[in-house]
Amino acid sequence: MIPDKSPRVVELAARLRDFMEAHVYPNEARFFREAEELGPFQVYPVIEELKPKARAAGLWNLFLPESDRGAGLTNVEYGHLCEIMGRSLLAPEVFNCNAPDTGNMEVLERYGTDAHKRQWLEPLLAGDIRSCFAMTEPAVASSDATNIEAEIRREGEEYVINAHKWYTTGASNPACKICIFMGKTDPQNSDRHKQQSMILVPMDAPGVTVTRSLPVFGYYGVPDRASEVLFENVRVPASNMLLGEGRGFEIAQGRLGPGRIHHCMRSIGMAERMLEQMVDRALQRVAFGKPVADQGVTRERIAEARIMIDQCRLLTLHAAHKMDTVGNKEARAEIAMIKIAVPNMLCKVSDWAIQVFGGGGTGNDFGTAIAYAIARVLRLADGPDEVHRDQLARLEIKKRKGLNHPGWTPMVTARGLPG
Template identity: 65%
Template sequence: MFELSPKAADYKTRLEAFMADHIYPNEDLFYAQTEQLGPWSFQPVVEELKVHAKTAGLWNLFLPDKELGAGLSNLEYAPLCEVMGRSHLAPEVFNCSAPDTGNMETIWRYGTEEQKARWLTPLLAGQMRSAFAMTEPEVASSDATNIESNIRRDGDEYVINGRKWYTTGATDPRCQILIFMGKSDPTNEDRHSQQSMILVPKDTPGVRVVRPLSVMGTYAIPDRAAEVVFQNVRVPASNMLLGEGRGFEIAQGRLGPGRIHHCMRLIGLCERILERMCRRVQGRTPFGSELSRQSVTMERIAEARVMIEQIRLLTLKAAWMMDTVGNKAALAEIGMIKIAAPSVACRIIDWAMQAFGGGGTSMDHYLSACYATARLLRLADGPDEVHRNQLARLEFKRHAATDPRVTGGHGNVLPLEEVERRFAYLRPGNPGYLWD
């Protein structure tokens, strides 16, 4: 069912060779440039490697469009995304990193031809980067209906006001376009029709990137997050995506692939961490015995292998369902893997830190940045709690549609008459009394 197609297998072989030749040898330089240049800049090594990736034909692999991208299904892309996820450096090198992938898919799916020509084409070419402005500091943005930023029509323009944060990509000097989500119809009785998404060029007057935001004390890795203020920002009415009040519709189309891509990458990260952990414990000998011979180490390594295989299978199932029945029908599977994968990654990386000792908390072995990535993803694109609640509601709905007589799914208190009939054998004097 999940066998690699010849096309995907070829891409995977070429990706793995590129990783060995160009990505892994340049990771130290990548992290050094990140620290030295800071969040308002970008790493030159990334731009250098993009040229090689384009030449190798390893570019825009995420996009299912055969003319603009690789034309791969979600199921075909999954193992490739996993390979890229082994390194923080890799995804952007192949133009397959967030938030650009989500923004490109959004414009590709919902943009006008004019919007595509102006923004999608240069994004696909890697000539610019983008940002996604949704989360707000003043409301609980896990419930997106709380978002209070305003999009108001004024003649042939929209006027935008709002304060956003964790706007990934905004501090990047290559960022030229933001997708902004806000309320265009705040009095609409349907809370899911109040919101819209609109394209905002970063250089528009009134757009101000206030500060970069660190993730667990680090900037630009794992997330180039920022706080951005939009004050009386005017953009043409033609910048509206799909139409007023359709922001949630766009969000569903955007976030499904984005969520599963994060999980695909986390599987690759887990694989690499587990490999490093195995090599580490075989060379360390505290108290006269190799770490690899201690039962706690062996249990953790075995558990890690089981958990990786579980989340991989769930990811592949979700990808297969997205391909065959659509993102909406795969909502439960996407939610399940978004819950499971980051938690598994946090657990495995934590175990690896213990095995590496003090060095595991530094960047000598990249584990601290890896943990920050996994922990961040328990919040990004919807926190665990939201996905669990949604999943529970889907379960209630699913079982409400079944006949308990057929499934044996009764869960109510038994009527007294039924209790007396069913358990008569436990009362003395009744036929079949158990202890006669």
């Protein structure tokens, strides 16, 4: 059973909503304008202006469960707050709760040494720097992460890194100072899940080049700054290895579980906003002699959107509760379910919102197009739908195979089985 909201969460949620109304929503147009005019290789002034205000309001680093460095909230508690922040693409970074920094900070907190934490975690928590996560590669199908070909080779007290990465979130931001890099240290290992390691790579290390920013459905830099990065004979100290050679998949599972909860709760917040805009627009516009809100197809979509959003919220909070109570590994089926269900839901709700707005919904005036674009990206980010469906099916089959029964037991009707 999902626990009720604690008094602390209720209070934080109220403060978050007030901050969003006072500072975030009024600055969204400026945020998009700066992103368009300055491009993906610049820091956007609006974000830097709002960060100190969020910090002064005590709305900073709300993530990071099981740590005294964050707010000390559970995944369920943070999920409620994450939904509120997800209503705006500007908001997460303002509160220092944005991807990929949250996931990277969790990795450093769980698996980093004291030296790693001093050098990288503390400035990330302070919002002084940003980070990126390099996993996906253009040359291979990275949905199967064992395909990754990036080389991490030991030479004395250093590792030498060679790779071509892309969709490296955050890399084009000039504030990005550290990369968590996934590659192979033992490509001949018979266990394909022990070939990979994760290592810290400073972005100013010789041989690291951000070659270009990658548009996502034409949007540069908002909000993820997807980038292509070359690593050419990059040398880093051996002490930069996280947890040890061959433990990259172990770290990835620890990192991606909470990250998927965050993505899903933010997506639910965006879906709520799309539904609100769809209803408001339908009430304002008249077609064929009556408001669009009185058209049967519009009402059907509004009703379906409400059902889908609430279903996804409950499913996501259930997954978060299971993570809190039995751990990420035991919650992997629930995490897979939300990663499939929520982005598809946001895609559908955003698409319906676009229909209500008409041609204007496909442009940049109302936020519907970028909501759809982000939702579509999330069907690939942190693992595509197909991978999660396959994992979920495997878990269901394994569960059924584990039962002690003689075999298939059909449901027999009053007439019995057909002849």
